[in-house]
Amino acid sequence: MSSDINRVIRALSEIYDKDSNDTYISLYFSAELDSKFIKKRKKSIESILKGELLDNFKKSMFKVEKALVHYNKGSVAIFSSNKNNFFEIIKLPIKIESTLIVVSSPYIRPLVRIMDEWESFTLVLVSSNYAKIYSISFGEIKSSKSLSKDIINKHKKGGCSQARFNRLRRGAIQQFLKEVVEELQKKVDKQIIIAGPGNTKNHFIDMLPRDLKDKIIDVIDISVEDENRLIKESIHLIAEKEYRQSNEAVFHLKQEILRDGLAVYGLEDTLQAVKNGQVELLIIEKDIKIKGWICEHCQIVKKGYKNHCPYCKNKVSQVDILEEILEFAERTDAEIEFSNDPELKNLGHVGAILRYK
Numbered sequence: 019m020s021s022d023i024n025r026v027i028r029a030l031s032e033i034y035d036k037d038s039n040d041t042y043i044s045l046y047f048s049a050e051l052d053s054k055f056i057k058k059r060k061k062s063i064e065s066i067l068k069g070e071l072l073d074n075f076k077k078s079m080f081k082v083e084k085a086l087v088h089y090n091k092g093s094v095a096i097f098s099s100n101k102n103n104f105f106e107i108i109k110l111p112i113k114i115e116s117t118l119i120v121v122s123s124p125y126i127r128p129l130v131r132i133m134d135e136w137e138s139f140t141l142v143l144v145s146s147n148y149a150k151i152y153s154i155s156f157g158e159i160k161s162s163k164s165l166s167k168d169i170i171n172k173h174k175k176g177g178c179s180q181a182r183f184n185r186l187r188r189g190a191i192q193q194f195l196k197e198v199v200e201e202l203q204k205k206v207d208k209q210i211i212i213a214g215p216g217n218t219k220n221h222f223i224d225m226l227p228r229d230l231k232d233k234i235i236d237v238i239d240i241s242v243e244d245e246n247r248l249i250k251e252s253i254h255l256i257a258e259k260e261y262r263q264s265n266e267a268v269f270h271l272k273q274e275i276l277r278d279g280l281a282v283y284g285l286e287d288t289l290q291a292v293k294n295g296q297v298e299l300l301i302i303e304k305d306i307k308i309k310g311w312i313c314e315h316c317q318i319v320k321k322g323y324k325n326h327c328p329y330c331k332n333k334v335s336q337v338d339i340l341e342e343i344l345e346f347a348e349r350t351d352a353e354i355e356f357s358n359d360p361e362l363k364n365l366g367h368v369g370a371i372l373r374y375k
């Protein structure tokens with residue numbers, strides 16, 4: 019699922035209306051949170067737009083509301099433009115602050131942030147006779163598969179010698195773990211957490227091929243009955259890892275700046291680098307928007323306020339510059355990290371590690 023959303027984000031980042039402003043509706047909506055929200059925003063926007071733009075808004079919004087009838091629970095992101103014959107709906111498995119905006123391109127920042135914070139992973143619970151492999155994304159179990167085998171009990175009964183009995187038992191466990199490894203190899207997630215009681219999980223890890231071993235981010239000691247606790251703990255681990263990653267990104271950025279290496283920071287320089295396709299990792303401050311304008315016709319983005327583009331004289335769109343930087347980054351396959359680090363703020367709210375200079 020997450021790889022699908024990544025594909026959609028990439029496609030959305032490529033879209034913009036080069037002829038007119040305010041033609042793409044982006045709606046992020048959690049049904050449980052806010053029932054009057056849409057009505058209110060719709061009224062405000064309709065009181066401002068005129069002529070063709072108003073007509074387009076009403077028609078685009080009609081499609082949005084029609085689709086929403088089927089989503090009276092949970093959260094969604096919807097992008098709609100009647101003029102551009104565009105409609106895309108994405109079900110979001112987590113609650114999200116409601117937003118309804120109309121600009122010249124789909125507003126993707128909340129979506130990208132969700133993907134950054136809720137990385138999907140595979141969780142393997144393994145013991146000597148039972149295993150369960152979970153795919154978890156957005157903090158929820160997407161699918162799971164159980165495997166089990168009748169393994170003879172630890173304490174021997176009947177005729178054979180203790181040594182022979184132990185050998186048989188070990189062989190059966192080995193065979194079972196091999197089946198679990200094979201099952202795990204069918205998974206494509208970038209990160210794996212291994213869990214289970216006692217030593218079996220370590221033995222299991224030893225049996226994994228190199229590429230799977232490299233994906234292990236943590237090992238949890240837990241009994242097989244403790245499923246709920248395990249799910250919670252592993253989701254917590256992933257969140258912590260994301261937090262670390264974002265701190266490391268800011269640290270890396272500062273190091274590069276100190277040695278005048280492969281990095282840029284601040285709006286102007288980052289924007290320039292991301293437009294040139296130089297950005298490997300974009301680091302962006304979490305909860306801030308910076309006012310600016312874009313001329314979709316010339317693909318020029320600048321801070322501040324303008325009505326018309328100084329180059330082509332077309333009307334410009336008022337935008338959040340960080341969103342525009344993000345869209346350029348998505349188009350060029352840059353990695354993206356969001357951060358709350360106050361040092362990033364001092365560096366101008368945004369910075370990037372570069373592929374080349």
Ligand SMILES: [Zn+2]
Nearest residue numbers: 313316327330
């Ligand atoms: Zn222009």
